Amino acid sequence: MGIAALIIFIGSIVIGTIIGEFSNILSEMTKKARQQNEELHLIGSVMTTLKIPEETQNRVYEYFDIKNEGKYVRNEKFYEILNYSLQQTIRLFQTEEAIMRTDLFDHRNSSQIENFANLIKIATFMPQDVLVKQGDIGDKFFLILDGMVEIVSEFRDFEFFDFEQTVEFIGISEEEKAR
Numbered sequence: 001m002g003i004a005a006l007i008i009f010i011g012s013i014v015i016g017t018i019i020g021e022f023s024n025i026l027s028e029m030t031k032k033a034r035q036q037n038e039e040l041h042l043i044g045s046v047m048t049t050l051k052i053p054e055e056t057q058n059r060v061y062e063y064f065d066i067k068n069e070g071k072y073v074r075n076e077k078f079y080e081i082l083n084y085s086l087q088q089t090i091r092l093f094q095t096e097e098a099i100m101r102t103d104l105f106d107h108r109n110s111s112q113i114e115n116f117a118n119l120i121k122i123a124t125f126m127p128q129d130v131l132v133k134q135g136d137i138g139d140k141f142f143l144i145l146d147g148m149v150e151i152v153s154e155f156r157d158f159e160f161f162d163f164e165q166t167v168e169f170i171g172i173s174e175e176e177k178a179r
Contacts, residue, residue, distance in 0.1 A: 092117040098145045
């Protein structure tokens with residue numbers, strides 16, 4: 001009889017712990033939802049006060065929804081609270097699949113992929129956003145993690161780089177190419 005009471009007692013503690021953890025998770029989810037609703041209300045108030053056109057307001061709301069879907073860490077301040085090793089791990093986790101889809105990297109060279117992943121800044125763009133205009137000086141490299149991009153040119157004077165041209169442009173040595 002003593003063993004049965006002990007098992008019931010331990011079972012009660014385990015169930016209580018699980019319920020407590022579940023309650024904490026729900027509380028955090030509610031807190032996040034409340035913060036997002038407050039942000040959304042503030043954004044709506046500002047747009048109404050400034051008499052932003054309805055079409056633009058809809059784009060802002062759509063952007064807000066995509067930004068908050070939680071698929072990627074977009075806020076660089078998040079990384080500031082982590083040590084360097086954790087920053088690298090999270091950046092790689094978020095971008096490795098997209099990096100591996102390109103032919104720019106030796107997929108066997110994990111340090112090359114990790115180094116590139118740590119340079120990436122994740123940004124969200126909406127349909128019809130212009131990332132680069134023809135004639136702009138190219139100071140960014142875009143890697144599409146999710147979604148599509150359309151390239152439009154007035155004169156068709158742009159050139160797509162294949163792997164060999166990119167290697168030549170970046171200046172990778174023959175030894176590095178051989179790896």
